[in-house]
Amino acid sequence: MDAVISGFALILDPFNVLLIIIGVVVGVLVGALPGLSSPMAIALLIPFSIGLEPVPAIAMMAALYCAGTFGGSITAILINTPGAPPAAATALDGYPMAKRGEAGRALGIATFSSVTGGIISLLIFLVAAPLLARIALSFTSAEYFALAVFALSMLASISGKSSLRNLIAGTIGVLISTIGIHLTTGVERFTWDVHELSEGINFVPVLIGLFAISELLNQSQTLTKNLERIRANVMRLPSKEDLRRIMPTVLRSSGLGTFIGILPAEGATVAAIMGYNEAKRWSKRRDEFGTGIPEGIAGPEAANNAATGGAMVPTLALGIPGSASTALIMAALVMHGLKPGPHLLQQTPEFLYAIFAAMLIANLAFMLIGFAGAKIFSQITLIPKTILWPAVLVFAIVGSFASSSSLFDVWVMLISGIIGFFMLRHGFGPAPLIMGLILGKIVEESFSQAMIIHDNSLISMLERPIVFLFFVLTLLSLMGPIISAIFKRRDAKRLQAVELGE
């Protein structure tokens, strides 16, 4: 109980509440602006947090993460352009409803569903994180190695992307993490006599480059694209009839979103797609989906925001990020000298409650800000790209420099960004690479320790039940896309045969 009070007391400090509100406003703005995303904003925010205490710094980022996920729905509904990938499914019904002249209703349903999903997932986070951390305390290096490998393998099953490319990007991320002095032997690896590389690659400029610069270069290709904007003067709370219709969907999607969020690597985008699909599958009005029905907005919105709370569970309890955004939050924790994982929660349980309180405040704040500022946020997209993106570039350069007062880091940021841009063009997203980079140290350290303990024998490691379980899950995760392809091809052939009248 003391930990709960301490955690809430940490957050309820007026300065910290102000930081959370700033995080929410920035999150909603960033989420609403197409091209800008929560991971990018968190990456750009990390250098700002240098002077802050760890708890308020992480609280601000967690608030931004929640609000950014919601913010994407505003532009998804009003201009049919999701401000962030998790809001893509929201546009399917949100935009048609807005086009019918019910933009306020659509935004109200999205806000209510997001807040409900977020709060439900936070309650689950509060229960699940300490439980998971308690289990993880018994983990040896072998279990950690198996868990980290499983987390990397999950990159294969991120839907809508190339499994193979995700795995390659993830492994390249792990490889980048090996740059620098090898901890157990002191041997320099891949440093090419550049002394700045001896301590390894600084996460922050790589994150900024991959998320901000590569997207800036993408945006420079579409500077003249005009968007059709629908006016929304006021956001309306859902009516009783709407609430009755959407509540089962919201509850179902909240559970689903939290579960998907807990899975390593699977973030809000996957949750939103599944939330939409499940809402459709359970609905009696399946045929009306895509025409602007409330369930089509509630399903993805509840799921994507629920995934934010879910993703914090493995991040804080195991030190394994649940999504790209939480990978960045984890990098920020490391930068502040904290090591996420069961020991952190055991030694400083108030930290968990502080993050819970911060995310709770963020959820309530973005509801208020959303309802009060719908008109303003609907105008955000009027900011010309030609002004917005140079500002992002300034933050990227200055932020990279500020993280260690070194011009070398600015070059790292720039090179990461340019490489990230070319990778993006060929289907290699930044998120898997970041996951690999963050998990890299855990994978290598736990692998080295486990191999020493188990006399360099993987078979001996597999005799441990949890290790075996994680390796089976890894195999399933890697085989998933292949099995799915076989079934889809078979179904397609059958359909073709039916069409040909065979």
Place this chain on the structure above:
Amino acid sequence: MNRQQDHSGEETKRALPIDLGDLAITAILLVGCFYLYYETTKFDEVSEVLGQNILPEQFPRILLYIIGALALVLPFEKYFQPEPWKKSTRGKDGISTKTWITILFILAVVLLSPYLGTVLTILTVTISLPLLWGERRWLLILIFGMLFTAAVTFLFEDVLKVYFEPGLFKISLFGH
């Protein structure tokens, strides 16, 4: 027959068992892997006591094997990917001139930033980049450039206490 003639290029492309674009990526990845593997052979040798642990080159080599193996599968991806990776129009079209200009501009700015100093670097970015991108609302650009530069410099120098090099021109807005 006509259809075949009209779309012969497309038909040929469809008939190919592998994706040629992905084959190029495979080649790049493999060259990278070979080079980095060669680099691992140049790592310092460790003492006999430490040599009983996992050697510094072992883990990177495992990763290089994995990347190499995955890269070899890449051109055949269509055979086991349920929904083929949707290549965006960006991927198909060339890179626009504006993007190349932007890349060169950023490189030049970072290269010159130690000489320009923070204030001039920010001003250069906020004023020159919109102009390069075709923005012609001069007043808007100037007001934005000056206000934004002042705000960012104040935030980092005064609030976050980050030291910025004043550059050759020794320009500093807040007297540090």
